[in-house]
Amino acid sequence: MAGIIVDKDYICRDYATEIFMISPNRTYNTLLALVTVWCIAIVAAPLLAAGGEVSGPAGSLLYEGFSRICHQIDARSFHIAGEKLGVCVRCSSIYFGFLATLIAIPFIVSPNRLRTPSIQWLFLALAPMIVDVLSYNLGIQSSPVMARLVTGILAGAILPLYIVPSLLEAVGQIKMSLYKAGGFYARKTQ
Amino acid sequence: MPEKPNKQRAVLLGGLVIGSLWGIPFVNMINCCCCAGILLGGIMASYLYREEFVEGMPPFESSDALITGLLAGIVGALVATFISNLIHLAFGPVGAEVMKDIIEKVLQRLEEQGSIPTGMYDEMLEQLEREINKPLTLYEVLKDLLFSVIILPIFGMLGGLLGFAIFGKKKTAQPA
Structure with a gap:
């Protein structure tokens, strides 16, 4: 733009603070909002479906969407208002476990200070679910609801500890490279 | 200074894995456990891209893992729609x-x-x-593609980030 002199280095120095100190929280909040919407959709599917002709089509659409990622077997799902949730017990546990940890993180540590734990904890938390799935499919045990619930929550709850730090760092890096390239963030400073 | 390697190979291979694990009947049962197949494809894409970094290049970062997983998910959606419909046409449902x-x-x-x-x-x-x-119609194919294009990149991206968390940064010595 004519008449405006922009010291790009200065902008980078000045806004690096904003990008790496404030933005991680925005990214975290966005992630939290998206996961919350996802979990609400799981619960909304039966409530809408139970609404009859008025909200039924919306419920069917949600069921249709979730059917791509879950078997949705009625007998393997929790029920609300006489209808099954959008996904089965195991999937629900994973998603709600994921959401619970996301909600808990800011009460324990600032999201941008969260560090990825040792990888062995991830395998340790996933192992019970894998054992439950395999032993059920081999006919060794019947995989009761409680087993699916507990192992699912455990698996879902551990995942944010590995995903959130990488995600916040990645978004920060992408934003930095965007304004270094003179994109949106450089224009914002003018 | 040498640039980062091209993501093409990792994205295509990761996308192929995601597409196969999503589109091939019976094999796609793995996704009944919270899209484990897509997560695996994202992890694989991230790992493959990490392996392409050599001495003197900038380090492999989390943003690389995120973008690789996301792109692999998009490619996977196209591959899966193609494979599943091809199988449907050839062998029925x-x-x-x-x-x-x-x-x-x-x-x-x-x-x-x-x-x-x-x-x-x-x-x-x-x-x-x-x-x-239910007959296979263009509407069904497009609906399938739409759902895949939404779901697969999200889980592919999460897989990529998990891959980064599992395999970590690859430190590449910078030239002095």
């Missing part, structure tokens, strides 16, 4: 039939245990039959 067999066995076991009310078994089988006999 084998995917739905495999699913029906499995659900039938699960329901039978649950009915024996008394976990589901009597009569529910037949009702669910009827529902499955209706699904199997």
Whole structure:
């Protein structure tokens, strides 16, 4: 733009603070909002479906969407208002476990200070679910609801500890490279 | 200073894995456990891209893992739609039939245990039959593609980030 002199280095120095100190929280909040919407959709599917002709089509659409990622077997799902949730017990546990940890993180540590734990904890938390799935499919045990619930929550709850730090760092890096390239963030400073 | 390697190979291979694990009947049952197949494809794409970094290049970062997983998910969606429809055209609704067999066995076991009310078994089988006999239309194909293009990149991206968390940064010595 004519008449405006922009010291790009200065902008980078000045806004690096904003990008790496404030933005991680925005990214975290966005992630939290998206996961919350996802979990609400799981619960909304039966409530809408139970609404009859008025909200039924919306419920069917949600069921249709979730059917791509879950078997949705009625007998393997929790029920609300006489209808099954959008996904089965195991999937629900994973998603709600994921959401619970996301909600808990800011009460324990600032999201941008969260560090990825040792990888062995991830395998340790996933192992019970894998054992439950395999032993059920081999006919060794019947995989009761409680087993699916507990192992699912455990698996879902551990995942944010590995995903959130990488995600916040990645978004920060992408934003930095965007304004270094003179994109949106450089224009914002003018 | 040398630039980062091209993501093309990792994205295509990761996308192929995601597409196969999503589109091939029976194999795609792995995704019943919270899209484990897509997560695996994202992890693989991230790992493959990490392996392409050599001495003197900038380090492999989390943003690389995120973008690689996301792109692999998009490629995977296209591959999966192609594979599943090709299989449907060539062999008929084998995917739905495999699913029906499995659900039938699960329901039978649950009915024996008394976990589901009597009569529910037949009702669910009827529902499955209706699904199997549904014809393949352009609308169904586009709907499939739309759902895949939304779901696969999200889980692919999460897989990529998990891959980064598992394999870590690759430190590459910078030239002095």
